[in-house]
Structure formats: structure tokens, C-alpha cells
Amino acid sequence: MFEKSTWIRLPRNVVVGHGVLGRVREAVDDLYLDGTPLLVTSPTPYELAGERVATQFEAAGVEPETTVVEEASFGAVEQVMAAAGEADADFLIGIGGGKPIDIAKMAADELDLALVSVPTAASHDGIVSGRGSVPEGDTRHSVAADPPLAVVADTELLSAAPWRLTTAGCADIISNYTAVKDWQLAHRLKNVEYSEYAGALSQMTAEMLVERADSIKRGLEESAWIVVKALVSSGVAMSIAGSSRPASGAEHLISHQLDRIAPGTALHGHQVGVASVVTEYLHSGTDGEWRSVRAALESLGAPTDAAELGIEDGAFLEAVTTAHTIRNRYTILGDGVDERAAREAATVTGVIGGD
Ligand SMILES: NC(=O)C1=CN([C@@H]2O[C@H](COP(=O)(O)OP(=O)(O)OC[C@H]3O[C@@H](n4cnc5c(N)ncnc54)[C@H](OP(=O)(O)O)[C@@H]3O)[C@@H](O)[C@H]2O)C=CC1
Numbered sequence: 001m002f003e004k005s006t007w008i009r010l011p012r013n014v015v016v017g018h019g020v021l022g023r024v025r026e027a028v029d030d031l032y033l034d035g036t037p038l039l040v041t042s043p044t045p046y047e048l049a050g051e052r053v054a055t056q057f058e059a060a061g062v063e064p065e066t067t068v069v070e071e072a073s074f075g076a077v078e079q080v081m082a083a084a085g086e087a088d089a090d091f092l093i094g095i096g097g098g099k100p101i102d103i104a105k106m107a108a109d110e111l112d113l114a115l116v117s118v119p120t121a122a123s124h125d126g127i128v129s130g131r132g133s134v135p136e137g138d139t140r141h142s143v144a145a146d147p148p149l150a151v152v153a154d155t156e157l158l159s160a161a162p163w164r165l166t167t168a169g170c171a172d173i174i175s176n177y178t179a180v181k182d183w184q185l186a187h188r189l190k191n192v193e194y195s196e197y198a199g200a201l202s203q204m205t206a207e208m209l210v211e212r213a214d215s216i217k218r219g220l221e222e223s224a225w226i227v228v229k230a231l232v233s234s235g236v237a238m239s240i241a242g243s244s245r246p247a248s249g250a251e252h253l254i255s256h257q258l259d260r261i262a263p264g265t266a267l268h269g270h271q272v273g274v275a276s277v278v279t280e281y282l283h284s285g286t287d288g289e290w291r292s293v294r295a296a297l298e299s300l301g302a303p304t305d306a307a308e309l310g311i312e313d314g315a316f317l318e319a320v321t322t323a324h325t326i327r328n329r330y331t332i333l334g335d336g337v338d339e340r341a342a343r344e345a346a347t348v349t350g351v352i353g354g355d
């Protein structure tokens with residue numbers, strides 16, 4: 001008897017383009033959401049976009065509340081839940097980079113409230129996904145959460161953000177190559193459920209971004225357009241899979257360890273990009289595709305080695321050799337990479353050993 005079932009949660013409205021920050025309230029109305037919004041943001045995005053969003057509601061006679069989160073933690077999720085309770089909020093609007101959007105997503109899920117996502121940086125593929133990612137102690141939780149009901153991505157705002165945030169988004173997408181390889185490996189070795197559709201969509205998203213690298217340039221608003229569409233596509237792949245597997249493999253485990261070993265040093269997207277050069281080498285060896293991964297990062301202006309991340313070689317190696325412990329997710333790291341093997345992989349690929 002056939003007993004499989006699936007439930008794919010996707011955003012309903014994805015609004016992308018020049019000046020669409022001014023249409024947040026319209027996007028909310030279109031969802032038939034009424035009442036008081038709680039704006040969940042962080043310091044810089046609050047300055048850049050928070051007040052402009054609040055004004056749209058004030059003009060319609062609604063007094064929105066705002067809470068500013070400083071870090072990605074379960075404490076911050078609780079802070080947002082408490083603020084929502086105090087404000088008697090009817091829905092949440094996450095405004096910022098990956099951290100406030102993840103926190104808002106998780107709080108909205110806990111509270112059974114709708115979420116609208118307003119990214120101020122094209123730096124990560126969580127803008128659309130049905131996942132929240134939060135570190136706690138020695139582990140990393142990637143939890144299922146309802147995806148945003150709407151995403152409003154203003155390319156004018158995104159292209160005015162520091163360029164490194166956009167190259168981080170590009171690198172988060174390039175890491176899909178190795179994430180999909182890890183997922184396929186886990187399917188073959190550990191019988192982990194694999195979705196051909198989600199895997200193919202994730203891989204195709206990375207391929208299309210690399211093919212369009214020539215159009216992704218500092219100061220070009222079209223760059224933000226191309227990168228946001230890729231981030232949306234990658235987020236949809238995660239929704240189809242019901243897991244972050246299509247976009248998060250061993251390279252993400254290494255990045256999550258770097259967040260613990262060298263907190264605040266480099267951006268998430270840049271870390272996963274550099275780590276994916278090494279994990280691609282572990283997958284396919286000296287003559288494998290690690291050079292293509294590195295070339296893709298280079299062509300999009302993302303870092304390709306530990307020095308560019310601002311991370312010491314020793315710290316990078318520690319992350320590679322301990323990353324398998326962070327989460328129960330089988331990848332090319334298996335039950336751990338030997339220190340000498342990690343050093344060899346990172347040296348051959350030029351990720352460590354630079355000046
Ligand atoms: N749930 C999911 O599926 C995914 C989640 N993630 C998560 O997202 C996080 C990474 O996201 P990321 O965006 O890199 O991190 P942050 O949200 O920390 O943003 C990076 C920095 O950019 C600043 N910033 C944001 N927008 C602008 C702007 N327009 N102009 C100037 N500065 C700006 C932020 O300021 P400030 O310090 O004021 O916030 C912060 O200092 C990680 O925690 C990661 O795990 C990543 C991918 C997928």
C-alpha cells in the first residue's frame with residue numbers, strides 16, 4: 001500500500017524589485033493580515049528600513065511595535081515572544097540579515113503568528129526558507145518553522161548594502177554544490193531520504209548563478225536582483241525537502257564550528273564558501289571539481305581562503321576536524337577527519353598556508 005505523504009510550505013507572495021520596501025503594507029494587506037505588527041530587526045537594519053516600514057503602518061492608523069535583537073540565540077527568540085505578548089501583536093515582520101529573520105521566523109512559529117520577511121542584505125538563503133538556525137552550546141539547531149508568508153526584497157536597498165553581504169549570498173548559493181553531494185552520499189550510505197526535485201533545484205540554482213557571474217558586480221542593482229532570485233530558489237528547495245539538506249552539508253557544519261571558534265569574524269556565506277572548496281576536495285580528490293568551486297567564488301568576489309576570512313589556519317583546521325560532532329547530519333566528514341588529512345586537503349586547495 002502507498003502511504004507516503006508530504007506537506008510543502010512555501011511563501012505566498014514574493015515581491016522583488018526597485019523600491020518595493022515602500023510596499024510592505026500592501027503585501028501585508030494582500031495576505032488579509034489585520035492588526036498590530038511587531039517589527040523584529042537588528043541595529044543597522046532598524047536604521048535603514050525599520051522606520052520606513054513602521055511609517056507605512058502609522059499612515060494607515062496602525063501603531064506597530066519594534067523589538068531589536070542583537071544576536072542569534074534562543075534567548076533572542078524568547079525576547080521576541082515576550083515583546084509580541086506585550087504588544088498583543090497579530091503578526092511579525094522580520095527586517096534585516098539572516099539573524100533577525102531567523103529569530104523572527106522561530107518566534108512566529110512558536111506563537112502561531114504569520115511572518116513577513118524583509119531582507120536588508122542578500123547574504124543568505126534563509127530569507128524564504130522554512131528553517132530557523134540557532135546555535136546553542138556545542139550544537140546547532142536547524143529547526144523547522146513556517147516559512148514567511150511574504151518576502152519583500154527591495155533591490156535598491158539590497159544593492160546599497162556593503163558589497164561583501166552580496167558576495168556572501170553568492171557563496172551561500174555556491175555551497176549548494178557540495179551540500180547536494182553530501183545529501184546524495186548520506187542517501188547512499190545511510191538511507192537518508194533524498195528528494196530529486198529539491199536536489200536538482202538547488203544544484204541548478206548554483207549553476208545559474210555562476211553562469212551569470214559577469215552580471216553580478218558592485219554598484220549594479222541587477223546584481224541584487226539575480227542574487228535574490230537565487231536565494232529564493234534555494235529557500236524553495238529547502239521547503240520542498242522539508243530540511244536544509246539541499247543547501248547545507250559539511251561546509252555548513254564547518255561554518256557553524258567557525259561561528260563558535262572564531263565568533264563574529266566572517267560572514268556565514270563567506271565561511272560556507274571557503275569550506276566548500278575543502279569539502280569538494282574531500283569528495284572528489286586532487287583532480288576533482290574543487291578548482292571550479294574556488295573559481296566560482298573568485299569570479300563572484302567571495303573569499304577563497306582562511307586568510308581572507310580573517311581566520312587562523314589552526315582555527316580553520318580545528319573546525320574541519322570537529323565539525324562532524326555539531327549535528328547528527330551525515331556528510332563527507334563521516335565520523336571525523338584526521339588532522340593530517342584535514343591539513344592536506346586545506347593545503348592542497350590553498351585554503352590554508354597562504355601569507
Ligand atoms: N534559516 C535558514 O535557512 C538560513 C539561516 N541562515 C542564518 O543567517 C545568519 C547569517 O546571515 P547574515 O545576513 O550573514 O548575518 P547578520 O544578520 O548578522 O548580518 C550580517 C551583518 O550585516 C549587517 N547588515 C544587514 N543589512 C545591512 C545593510 N543593508 N547595510 C549594512 N549592514 C547590514 C548586520 O547588522 P546588525 O549587526 O545590525 O544586524 C550584520 O552586522 C546565520 O546565523 C545563518 O545561520 C543562513 C542561511 C539560511
Ligand SMILES: O=C(CO)COP(=O)(O)O
Pocket residue numbers: 125126131132133134141142172244247248252253
Ligand atoms: O544556512 C543554511 C542554508 O544555506 C541553513 O542551514 P543549517 O540548517 O545548517 O543552519
Ligand SMILES: [Zn+2]
Pocket residue numbers: 124125172247248252268269272
Ligand atoms: Zn547557508
